[in-house]
Amino acid sequence: MIDVNIKIDCEKPELVAQAVEYDTRDGIVFNTEENKLSLSFTCENISTLKKVVYSTGNLIDVSMETIRRFK
Secondary structure, three states: OEEEEEEEEOOOHHHHHHHHHHOOOOOOEEEEEOOEEEEEEEEOOHHHHHHHHHHHHHHHHHHHHHHHHOO
16 A cells, blocks of 8 residues: 655645545545645555546646636
């Protein structure tokens, strides 16, 4: 098992978390504090880790870009 904890600096982390949680895999815990979005999850293997990071990372990127555009 692989335990993963990621922290990302971003504007309005609550909005990013809401957008990403809507269409993401089960088992990912999102926390927001001090302009940081934290993700915690466990993967069974490297292949699963790559899939989760890639899909969730893309959603986070799109959400952050959307917030920047509509500032």
